[in-house]
Amino acid sequence: MDTLLYPFKFLPLYKQKVWGGNRIKTLGFDYSPLPNCGELWALSGMKGNESVVENGFLAGNHINEILEIYMSEIIGEKNFDRFGTQFPLLIKLIDAADKLSIQVHPDDALAQRRGMENGKTEMWYIIDSGQSSGIVDGFEVEVTPDEYKQYLESGKLEHILHVEPTQPGDTFFIPAGRIHAIGKDILLAEIQQSSDCTYRIYDYNRPDANGKLRELHTDEALEAIDFTPTSDGKTHYSYRENTTASLVQCPYFTTNLIAVTKPLRKDFSSLDSFVIYFCVEGVAAINAMGSIVPIHAGECVLVPAIADTLELFSATKAKLLEVYIDPEQWKGESPGHSHDNDWLAQFKSLG
Numbered sequence: 001m002d003t004l005l006y007p008f009k010f011l012p013l014y015k016q017k018v019w020g021g022n023r024i025k026t027l028g029f030d031y032s033p034l035p036n037c038g039e040l041w042a043l044s045g046m047k048g049n050e051s052v053v054e055n056g057f058l059a060g061n062h063i064n065e066i067l068e069i070y071m072s073e074i075i076g077e078k079n080f081d082r083f084g085t086q087f088p089l090l091i092k093l094i095d096a097a098d099k100l101s102i103q104v105h106p107d108d109a110l111a112q113r114r115g116m117e118n119g120k121t122e123m124w125y126i127i128d129s130g131q132s133s134g135i136v137d138g139f140e141v142e143v144t145p146d147e148y149k150q151y152l153e154s155g156k157l158e159h160i161l162h163v164e165p166t167q168p169g170d171t172f173f174i175p176a177g178r179i180h181a182i183g184k185d186i187l188l189a190e191i192q193q194s195s196d197c198t199y200r201i202y203d204y205n206r207p208d209a210n211g212k213l214r215e216l217h218t219d220e221a222l223e224a225i226d227f228t229p230t231s232d233g234k235t236h237y238s239y240r241e242n243t244t245a246s247l248v249q250c251p252y253f254t255t256n257l258i259a260v261t262k263p264l265r266k267d268f269s270s271l272d273s274f275v276i277y278f279c280v281e282g283v284a285a286i287n288a289m290g291s292i293v294p295i296h297a298g299e300c301v302l303v304p305a306i307a308d309t310l311e312l313f314s315a316t317k318a319k320l321l322e323v324y325i326d327p328e329q330w331k332g333e334s335p336g337h338s339h340d341n342d343w344l345a346q347f348k349s350l351g
Contacts, residue, residue, distance in 0.1 A: 019184075139229045
């Protein structure tokens with residue numbers, strides 16, 4: 001039996017949500033008997049929700065189990081020193097038929113003070129959007145914590161929030177601490193730290209499946225919120241077919257966009273990281289380590305760190321998000337040491 005490593009595909013995990021829709025089904029996924037699928041977890045190392053390998057001789061094992069065996073061969077030496085046997089990213093599709101709650105996530109330092117492993121910085125790539133859809137992305141005006149509480153208690157929080165209209169291809173970087181919400185009629189890809197910590201601030205007095213109002217985390221959220229206003233939260237980029245367009249670079253992940261129409265060779269010999277390809281449009285294939293793995297919209301493939309080169313193919317046209325964790329972005333800091341404000345200020349300075 002061949003026991004050499006190869007690119008991994010994973011079985012999807014489906015999550016029903018009160019705001020969820022049914023567009024994920026149109027991509028070829030069957031989540032019956034769930035009435036909707038608000039979230040498809042394409043790759044997860046979250047405890048209790050670990051993604052299971054679908055292909056090859058390691059099929060049936062989950063991602064953290066193969067990390068225990070192959071360690072740095074999967075995620076890279078420095079990343080393994082930093083994260084150990086818990087896969088550090090969570091990759092999702094989100095289908096919002098209705099708007100999500102207004103929420104915020106803690107940064108690493110606050111999360112660890114509260115007994116969690118890490119905070120949650122994330123990014124969104126808009127796959128599909130209604131003509132009048134939009135997202136909440138920070139505050140429209142500068143407010144103090146006391147002013148914020150007054151707007152919240154009076155039911156007028158939405159009056160001070162910054163709303164961005166959305167269209168396919170838009171990208172938003174959501175650092176920990178930024179108040180945010182996905183609007184209705186949006187399908188998006190989400191790349192985030194491996195964390196499910198969400199502080200729900202306001203939920204439009206919406207009942208859950210049992211007719212009860214969902215829990216709010218007013219006090220927990222207050223310390224987490226960055227009150228700096230947002231003027232333009234979109235990541236501005238341009239791309240050409242068969243080239244790599246940079247979307248986000250931060251200590252937690254690097255994400256690029258590639259529109260593939262012909263064979264494209266990639267060299268990662270100098271990168272000490274796994275590489276994930278998350279297909280957001282069309283059908284493609286990844287040729288790496290002697291294996292060819294097909295992929296369609298909503299699926300992802302993880303290429304182990306020991307792969308120096310790979311090739312991408314598409315018979316027509318496919319769009320892929322390319323995701324990895326570059327140790328040069330976090331400079332070897334341990335996960336318990338946070339410089340969130342330093343790197344975020346650097347990111348803002350780039351426009």
